[in-house]
Amino acid sequence: MLALTLAAAVAGCTAAEQEESPLPSTPAPATAVATPTPTADGSATWEYRDSRWSDAIASVPYEMPEGNEFPAQAPQTGFAMSTSWGEDVAYSWWGCVILLSAWDSVDADDVKHADALLSQLNAAKAERPEQFSEWEAPAPVPWDDPVRRDAGESGLCAAWFAREGAAVG
Numbered sequence: 001m002l003a004l005t006l007a008a009a010v011a012g013c014t015a016a017e018q019e020e021s022p023l024p025s026t027p028a029p030a031t032a033v034a035t036p037t038p039t040a041d042g043s044a045t046w047e048y049r050d051s052r053w054s055d056a057i058a059s060v061p062y063e064m065p066e067g068n069e070f071p072a073q074a075p076q077t078g079f080a081m082s083t084s085w086g087e088d089v090a091y092s093w094w095g096c097v098i099l100l101s102a103w104d105s106v107d108a109d110d111v112k113h114a115d116a117l118l119s120q121l122n123a124a125k126a127e128r129p130e131q132f133s134e135w136e137a138p139a140p141v142p143w144d145d146p147v148r149r150d151a152g153e154s155g156l157c158a159a160w161f162a163r164e165g166a167a168v169g
Contacts, residue, residue: 049074056090062124064094065101065117067169075164091131095121096157100168103154106143114143 053074064070070093098121105114118141125132136152148154161168 052086053090056086059087060090060094062094062120064097065169068097068101070094071164071166075160075166088131091124091128095124095132095135095153096160097168098124099153099157100161102141103149104169111143115140 050073056074057070060070070090075089075093098117102114102117102121105111105117125135141148141154150158
């Protein structure tokens, strides 16, 4: 009733007049969208996200650690610091895989490998700062500090991968 009253007020007639002469019911015309596009509020449809994903993956010039790969489809949720569903998400995914793989190396008592992975991430940040502009500098990480594992990018990455059902390694 509130929507009817508001519509009547906008149309310049009273609610009673609106109820007496209801608008004819016509089905909405079917529309076809040839190319997926972002929605008006800046978010994107799943089709749009997926249409950009393969190009976004290809834009990342860094190798994944052994046993890891990008998901076949765009992640369903964004990383806390991403602004689109393109390259920034692909770079964030790669960075998270590197960082979480480093923590896995620490768990396996291979701090040397963890440091090497962290060096890769820091080199990528230095080479392409625009892709990691919101990331805090993760080097060096005090691997024996349990708070660091759940804070900063480590915690954000772990939460993102948990939402996506993604595993590292």
